[in-house]
Every structure is written in C-alpha cells, then in structure tokens.
Amino acid sequence: MNFPFYIARRYLFSKKSTHAINIISGISIVGVAVATMALVVTLSVFNGFHDLVASFFTSFDPQIEITPVAGKTAPADDPVLTKIRTLPEVEVATESVEDMALAIYGDRQAMVVVKGVDNNFDSLTHIKEILVGNGEYSLKVADLDYGILGIRLAETLGTGYGFKGAMKIYAPVKEGQLDMTNPEANFVEQELYSPGVLFCVKQAKYDKNYILTNITFARMLFGRDGELSALELRLKPGSDFEAVKGRIKDIAGDKYYVKDRFEQQDDTFKIMKIEKLMAYIFLTFILVVACFNIIGSLSMLILDKRKDIVSLRNLGASDRQIVRIFLFEGRMISAIGAVTGIVIGLLLCWLQQTYGIVGLGRSSGSFVVDAYPVSVHYDDIAVIFITVMLVGFASVWYPVRYFAKRLL
Structure with missing residues (x-):
C-alpha cells in the first residue's frame, strides 16, 4: 500500500480538531468543481455553435x-x-x-x-x-x-x-x-x-x-x-x-x-476556434484562483497535524514521505472537484440538449434555434480533466514544500 496516499486519504475524510479546516476543504472542492463545470458547459456551447454552423454549410457547399x-x-x-x-x-x-x-x-x-x-x-x-x-x-x-x-x-x-x-x-x-x-x-x-x-x-x-x-x-x-x-x-x-x-x-x-x-469556410471556423481557445484560457485562470483555496486548506491541515507528523517521524517516516502526504491531499481535492464538476457539467449539458433550459433571451425567435446549442466532445472532457489535475498539482507543489520546511 502507498503509505503517503493512505494517510492523505484518512486526513481528507477524517474529522479535524478545528472544524474550519473541514469547511475550507469543502470550499476548495466546490471551487474546483464549479470552475470545472464552467469549462465543460462553456466549451460544449462553443462546440454546439460550431456544429450548428457546419450543418448549415453542408446544404450548399460540396464535400x-x-x-x-x-x-x-x-x-x-x-x-x-x-x-x-x-x-x-x-x-x-x-x-x-x-x-x-x-x-x-x-x-x-x-x-x-x-x-x-x-x-x-x-x-x-x-x-x-x-x-x-x-x-x-x-x-x-x-x-x-x-x-x-x-x-x-x-x-x-x-x-x-x-x-x-x-x-x-x-x-x-x-x-x-x-x-x-x-x-x-x-x-x-x-x-x-x-x-x-x-x-x-x-x-x-x-x-x-x-x-x-x-x-x-x-x-x-x-x-x-x-x-x-x-x-x-x-x-x-x-x-x-x-x-x-x-x-x-x-x-x-x-x-x-x-x-x-x-x-x-476556414475564416469562420478559425474565428470560432480562437474564441473557444480564449474562453478556455480565461476559465483556466478562474480555476487557478479557485485552487488557492486548496493552499489555505493544506497550510491549516499541516498546522493541525503537527503532532501526528512527529509521531510519523518517530515511526520512521521520512520528510519526503510527509511532504507527499500533503501533496496527495491537494491532488485528491483537485481530482474530487474535477470529477464532480465534469459530472455536473455533463448533466447540465444533457438538460440543455433535451429541454433547452437556457434560451437566447430577447433574441429568441430571431435565430434558427431558440436556446443555446450544446455538443459534448469527449476529447474536450479529457483536456479539461488533465488541465484541472495539472493546475491543482502545480498550485500546491511549491506551497506544500515551503510550509513543510518552515513549519514541520
């Protein structure tokens, strides 16, 4: 069994002496989940407009x-x-x-x-x-x-x-x-x-x-x-x-x-790709901000578990293993937030595809569709998951190592 992962999992789901740590950990997961959900929904809407425009052109343009x-x-x-x-x-x-x-x-x-x-x-x-x-x-x-x-x-x-x-x-x-x-x-x-x-x-x-x-x-x-x-x-x-x-x-x-x-129709689709890329970049910045909650949660957890860390050291745990415990903690928060956000995002996309919940507002009836079109591309979902995991890992790697050296 992976010792740092086992301890990190116990820390994530166990009750802390300071209840605020549980609250901040929950807020961290919610923040990552909301940013992930926004990525899924936004990119799927761009895909929907892309597919909609492509369907129009196929009626007039040759193969x-x-x-x-x-x-x-x-x-x-x-x-x-x-x-x-x-x-x-x-x-x-x-x-x-x-x-x-x-x-x-x-x-x-x-x-x-x-x-x-x-x-x-x-x-x-x-x-x-x-x-x-x-x-x-x-x-x-x-x-x-x-x-x-x-x-x-x-x-x-x-x-x-x-x-x-x-x-x-x-x-x-x-x-x-x-x-x-x-x-x-x-x-x-x-x-x-x-x-x-x-x-x-x-x-x-x-x-x-x-x-x-x-x-x-x-x-x-x-x-x-x-x-x-x-x-x-x-x-x-x-x-x-x-x-x-x-x-x-x-x-x-x-x-x-x-x-x-x-x-x-290269010009049209190139513009749509650039718009989609810009949306992805801006939402990724929002995800980075959401990941700062993870840093706060981990720093408080390190302070709360100082006595446990002393015990782990006495049992033979190295400093590297202790640092990995908190790195795994940050990764699990990112992973739980990513999976939760993707599931909620896919659910919202399905509801929009099926029922057209979000309409085009005052422009409804002026276009060929009355609600925002949505198309889920699973390669986008894979990119989003990898992005969340990379951002989550990068955001906690240096702070965890810094706090571990200063506070342990």
Whole structure:
C-alpha cells in the first residue's frame, strides 16, 4: 500500500480538531468543481455553435472543392481535373463559375455573387432541402435562364418568392478597352427569371449575396467560355474521405487547392476556434484562483497535524514521505472537484440538449434555434480533466514544500 496516499486519504475524510479546516476543504472542492463545470458547459456551447454552423454549410457547399491556385478560373478540360473526375470514388462532379455582378430589379439594385452550376448540382448538395416558395428547383427551361436568390437578397431587391418579369444582371466586359463615350458598352447585360423559389442557408454570406443559376448563363455573363471557377465533388458512400482527399491533393499538386467543407469556410471556423481557445484560457485562470483555496486548506491541515507528523517521524517516516502526504491531499481535492464538476457539467449539458433550459433571451425567435446549442466532445472532457489535475498539482507543489520546511 502507498503509505503517503493512505494517510492523505484518512486526513481528507477524517474529522479535524478545528472544524474550519473541514469547511475550507469543502470550499476548495466546490471551487474546483464549479470552475470545472464552467469549462465543460462553456466549451460544449462553443462546440454546439460550431456544429450548428457546419450543418448549415453542408446544404450548399460540396464535400470537396477544387479551385485554381493562380487566377480565378482554369480550363474545364484540364487533364489534371479530368483525372480527378474519373477517380472511382467520385460519385458526382460539378463545374461551377462564380463572380461578382450587379443585379437590378425594378428600382432596386445590389452587388451580388452569381454562381453558375451544372445540372447535377442538386445531386451534389442538399439544395432542394433549403428551398422556400411555391415553385420548384430549376435553373433553365428552354431558352429561359432561371436564377434562385438567397432569401435576404430577395428582401433587399424586393422580389418576393417569385419575381415577375426579368431581373437585369450586369458584369464588366473582360476583354478590350473601356469606352468612356458609351458606358453601357463596357458591360455585359443578361436577364434572369424566377422559378418561384428562394434558398435559405441561414448564413448571411449566402442568403444576402448569392444568385444560383446555370453554368451556361454564368459563362456568357463573365466571358468564361470553356472555363470553370471550381470543380466540386461528392464521393461515393463508404469512401475513405481522408484517403481520397489525399490522392486528389497528390494529383492536383501545386496547381489547385483541394478543400473540404471546413476548409472552404476556414475564416469562420478559425474565428470560432480562437474564441473557444480564449474562453478556455480565461476559465483556466478562474480555476487557478479557485485552487488557492486548496493552499489555505493544506497550510491549516499541516498546522493541525503537527503532532501526528512527529509521531510519523518517530515511526520512521521520512520528510519526503510527509511532504507527499500533503501533496496527495491537494491532488485528491483537485481530482474530487474535477470529477464532480465534469459530472455536473455533463448533466447540465444533457438538460440543455433535451429541454433547452437556457434560451437566447430577447433574441429568441430571431435565430434558427431558440436556446443555446450544446455538443459534448469527449476529447474536450479529457483536456479539461488533465488541465484541472495539472493546475491543482502545480498550485500546491511549491506551497506544500515551503510550509513543510518552515513549519514541520
């Protein structure tokens, strides 16, 4: 049996001569537990928002997007892209052309992003699941080019679900010199009609700026015949995503970027990761403050047990073993607080997931969720437990050795 651990366990749970020591030990455990619980709940809320945002993007973004490193476009018949399309794991491959343009409807106008896609775009993404309105998904019928607007862009232009008549789309001419005497000659003008639906990704980047149309229209508008802005892929079910992505990167070399859904929205998720890291750091500082209670508890315990320590020395205990007794005492307080805090934190997360106890206050109803989303990642729980144990050990190591030398 580990002698210092056995004595430390007896000291922790036994009655002290001074009742205040028991109270301070209890306060120490509560302080560590509360800080640990805050870490669990806060990081889980950040995970919840991360997963929520990721679920929105998957309705519009492809599994894998391949874009040129140099310039905005690349030849659609590039042998590198052809080789990627023919990989056995690729189920759907879609070309897209995307650029800025000016949309005018009635007396309103807005700068927009026109994204032209192949006819199989609905097989590549879950676009049909995020459509609202009375019409159907369609990008071209006969000679009519249809455009599906983001719901907030439709509000800006005042179109409603299905606008009547044509919407004018203007883009700068790509080649030749500007004719200042005839400004209209410097722009390509095209018309889009409405299929009676809008898309709602629930992300301002798309809902406020994008118009989805067919790729032929986009190529004519931007002068990109035979070119593409991106090759978008969906893999067959059961494919090893990381392995296939690695093979595509090897084929693409330095000529193309290969991005998964998270990398396509790298800025958004990077900001969320930084926010989560800052929350973790600040709460860890609070945990450090809570651990100062452990120092007070141990210093009073050392004073209370001076007679017992003399007896232990007479029985042959070394100074090192005596110091380890109080180090174990501090570690046990940290461990009990950590486990208690994690259990309570997980319970609160479960209650929030199940019943949505904590709402978004006055903002409730303005967002896609009425309560804070929560997602427990067990690697975070492991990091929290290790953090609490390390902070608890570091906070008592020097004070215990100092008090032991001075007071024993």
